[in-house]
Amino acid sequence: MFIGRKEELSMLEEAYSSGRFEFLVLYGRRRIGKTSLLKEFSSRHKTLLYSAQEKNDALNLLDFSKSVQDYFEGRFFGAFADWEAAFSYITGRAKASERLVLVIDEFPFIAMENPSIKSILQHTIDHGWNGSNIFLILCGSSISFMEDEVLAHKSPLFGRSTMHLELKSFDYLQSVEFFPGYKNEDKLLAYGILGGVPCYLDAFDGRKGIRENVALKILREGSFLKDEPLFLLRQELREPAVYNSIFEAIAGGSTRINDIASKIHEEPQKCAKYLRTLQAIRLVKKSIPCGEDDSSRKSVYGISDNFFLFWYHFLFERKSYFELIGAEKSSEEIFRPENMNTYMGHIFEGICLEYMLRLARLGRLPFVPEHYGRWWGNNPVRKTQDDIDVLMRDRAGERIVICECKYRNEQFGKVEFETMLSRRSIFPHAREIWYYAFSKSGFSGWVRENEAAWNVTLVSIDDMFSDSVRG
Numbered sequence: 330m331f332i333g334r335k336e337e338l339s340m341l342e343e344a345y346s347s348g349r350f351e352f353l354v355l356y357g358r359r360r361i362g363k364t365s366l367l368k369e370f371s372s373r374h375k376t377l378l379y380s381a382q383e384k385n386d387a388l389n390l391l392d393f394s395k396s397v398q399d400y401f402e403g404r405f406f407g408a409f410a411d412w413e414a415a416f417s418y419i420t421g422r423a424k425a426s427e428r429l430v431l432v433i434d435e436f437p438f439i440a441m442e443n444p445s446i447k448s449i450l451q452h453t454i455d456h457g458w459n460g461s462n463i464f465l466i467l468c469g470s471s472i473s474f475m476e477d478e479v480l481a482h483k484s485p486l487f488g489r490s491t492m493h494l495e496l497k498s499f500d501y502l503q504s505v506e507f508f509p510g511y512k513n514e515d516k517l518l519a520y521g522i523l524g525g526v527p528c529y530l531d532a533f534d535g536r537k538g539i540r541e542n543v544a545l546k547i548l549r550e551g552s553f554l555k556d557e558p559l560f561l562l563r564q565e566l567r568e569p570a571v572y573n574s575i576f577e578a579i580a581g582g583s584t585r586i587n588d589i590a591s592k593i594h595e596e597p598q599k600c601a602k603y604l605r606t607l608q609a610i611r612l613v614k615k616s617i618p619c620g621e622d623d624s625s626r627k628s629v630y631g632i633s634d635n636f637f638l639f640w641y642h643f644l645f646e647r648k649s650y651f652e653l654i655g656a657e658k659s660s661e662e663i664f665r666p667e668n669m670n671t672y673m674g675h676i677f678e679g680i681c682l683e684y685m686l687r688l689a690r691l692g693r694l695p696f697v698p699e700h701y702g703r704w705w706g707n708n709p710v711r712k713t714q715d716d717i718d719v720l721m722r723d724r725a726g727e728r729i730v731i732c733e734c735k736y737r738n739e740q741f742g743k744v745e746f747e748t749m750l751s752r753r754s755i756f757p758h759a760r761e762i763w764y765y766a767f768s769k770s771g772f773s774g775w776v777r778e779n780e781a782a783w784n785v786t787l788v789s790i791d792d793m794f795s796d797s798v799r800g
Contacts (some may be wrong), residue, residue: 331365332506332527333503333527334362334369338366340492344491345374345428348462349460350454350460350461350462350463350464351464352467352490352491352492353464353466353491353494354479354494355466355468356468356495357472357495357496358470358472358610358611358612359561360526360527360529361497362496362527362528363468363496365527366496367434367466367468371432374428374430375430377396377400377429377431377432378432379392379396379433380435381434381436382435384442385442386439389442390411390415394409397409397415401422412445412450413449413452413453416449416453417453417457419431420453420457420458420461423458423461423462424462425461425462428464429461429462430464431463431464431465432466432468433466433467434468435469437469437471437474437475437478440474441474447478447484447486451489472495472609497611499526499527501516501517501520501683501793502683502687502793502799504520504524504530505519505520507531508535511535513790513791513794514769514790517673517677517680517790518539519533519539519542520635521672521673522539522543522635522639523639524634524635526636529554529557532552532553532554533546540661540664543663543664544659544660548651548656548660550656557636558576558645565610566606568603572606573645574595575593575600575603575607575613577593577646578593579613580632580638584629585628585629586601586604586628611633612634612637613630613633614630614631614632614633615628615629615630616628617629618703619703619720620720620722635676639672643668670736670737673736674737676736677736677767677769678703678718678719680793681719681734681788682732684767685730685732685765688798689701694721694730695730695761695763698722699722700724701719701722702720703720704755705717708752708755710751710754715752715755717752717755719731719734719765720732726756726758726759727760727761728759728760728762729759729761729762730764731752731753731763731765732764733745733748733749733764733765735767735768736769738769738770739770740770740771740772740773741772741773742772742776743775743776745766746775746779746783749766749785750783763785763786764785765785765786765788766780766785766786766787767788768787768788
């Protein structure tokens, strides 16, 4: 069953119905669901769909020739002499009265073997397809290639696309469509383990509990997710050992570049290069305190994919041990309350931010924030380093939202409430401040009695799944 991607499908349908030449550049990291999206769209419309493979140019041209000729003729009569001849044939067969959807999936596999195809395609668009009834879609998993070699100014195809779309992970609320039978707390837990990658979410069996799924779908020998991070890194990168070490360091709490370099015994400059690569493939993110300049020296790095974080946090270092004790006992050890609550604490902050951004898009916050994210730095009143789980502010810093997020088995109580309020002193120039308190285990009676007096909104896990946050 195809889940989600309603906005993306709507975009494709709008382009299909435009009545003019359209050229979509679609890209996104591996496993994110690009091919599934294209297949779903193609099931609704007659489509010439070709998926390139990692092989030489002649063989990809041969396969493309077969796909094109089968679409137009219903038979194969021989490989085209070159790509120019293949595209010229399509130009001659396309009808002004009939929409032709041409999808080339994994375009980088062709262009890396034959860089001239970009110029050939540019010439074909300019002199044959522009003004036609063709809808061209180029798709690729190499984000850097699609951005630098297809969309960028230096590319022959620059300025030819009529739209581009980077397919991204689902947020927590979109992800739970895979688990309609789960309780809300388990839905959060599933998202915390798997993240928003459809392929990973689909691997779990919604009829089984979370712990059983982890044992069967992640820890058991031969399961799809058991070594997925290793396989993906080997596909994407040339030195997976160094990248493994970086992931392990970040998952273990080393988030500043000097700390990462020290942990893996590499020079900071070398680490910076590898981190940029991981950012480019959307597996690592660089963060600065909310509201500070991009050049801030307080920058930290985090693993942006929840499943990679889970895998490197729990499995990578202890892989041999878990294989010895077996999948079921390994799952029991991982799910000890102290282990999972610590792991989910950081994840929960990110989920709370996703919730707040949903409210912002729906116009349900007191103002539209220009800056948002975590904040850390000096608290002048407490005279110590402090941090805010989620901070949102306008451009001038005059209107502020402070969020406190607690994922633990105790209620959010008076101490946490007063700590949250104390952070007002960090922003002496703010004219208005609102507070949002998030809690896995609910709120004490004292907190509920005092929320209105201090401009505090209390948010439970059930609130995070209510209809009011669905767009």
